[in-house]
Amino acid sequence: MKKFAFIMATLLILTGCSIKSGDNYTKYEARTSEVGFDTVMTFVAYTKDEATFNDYFSKVKAAFLRYNALFDKYNDYEGVANIKTINDNAGIAPVTVDPLIIEMLERSRDYTEVSNGYFDITYGSVMEIWHDYREEGIEKNASGELGEIPTQDVLEEAQDSTRDGNLSKLIKQITPSFLLMPKQDLM
Incomplete structure (x- = not known):
């Protein structure tokens, strides 16, 4: 959980606190139901380009999938000792x-x-x-x-x-x- 919080805090700092005047940031948003937990996740970030946003989104998605595998009480995942x-x-x-x-x-x-x-x-x-x-x-x-x-x-x-x-x-x-x-x- 600490790693996830660290990733989120880092993303917020990178996207929210480092804006200089004249920098052009665009709001990007992605939504997926492929992150486990039987839920939909919407991720919003302001970045200079779509490639950076996609990189952030991939990292957040990977973190969600990892937590889903660890805390799942119904399914086995290869190589993961989880709640099940x-x-x-x-x-x-x-x-x-x-x-x-x-x-x-x-x-x-x-x-x-x-x-x-x-x-x-x-x-x-x-x-x-x-x-x-x-x-x-x-x-x-x-x-x-x-x-x-x-x-x-x-x-x-x-x-x-x-x-x-x-x-x-x-x-x-x-x-x-x-x-x-x-x-x-x-x-």
């Missing part, structure tokens, strides 16, 4: 992870603490239930049927497995780049 890799190896073996994942986990713990638990990435099992019901509902709606929602009991049972400080326990098990998840589907 961690979940797949939970309770089995430690995983060597990118320092950005460690940083994300530490920040998540901090956000969980300041939000009194309202922000909690260990809700993986609860989110998985909602995901499954949503997917099933989409299929049912396509054939004219009504989807269902999970019962409160099912959600509370899944929530109970997340409410024992799992994230703090997880972070205590981190050594510089190894991570051993105590149980599956926390994230």
Whole structure:
């Protein structure tokens, strides 16, 4: 995350703060949905030429794709130990992870603490239930049927497995780049 912030800050400095009078900068804008996270990204920059803009856009796009691969909990990427890799190896073996994942986990713990638990990435099992019901509902709606929602009991049972400080326990098990998840589907 620090690298991404650094890239963005550098781009802002290069494009926004170095304008001298007489310099001609043009506003360029690009939009893509090919950066992962199931989202659309719009990138706007003022540069002297389109080639410079395209170079910046390529760098931002590459950063987004890297983060998508690291933080994806559903898909494997060749040569990348991501959230899915961690979940797949939970309770089995430690995983060597990118320092950005460690940083994300530490920040998540901090956000969980300041939000009194309202922000909690260990809700993986609860989110998985909602995901499954949503997917099933989409299929049912396509054939004219009504989807269902999970019962409160099912959600509370899944929530109970997340409410024992799992994230703090997880972070205590981190050594510089190894991570051993105590149980599956926390994230």
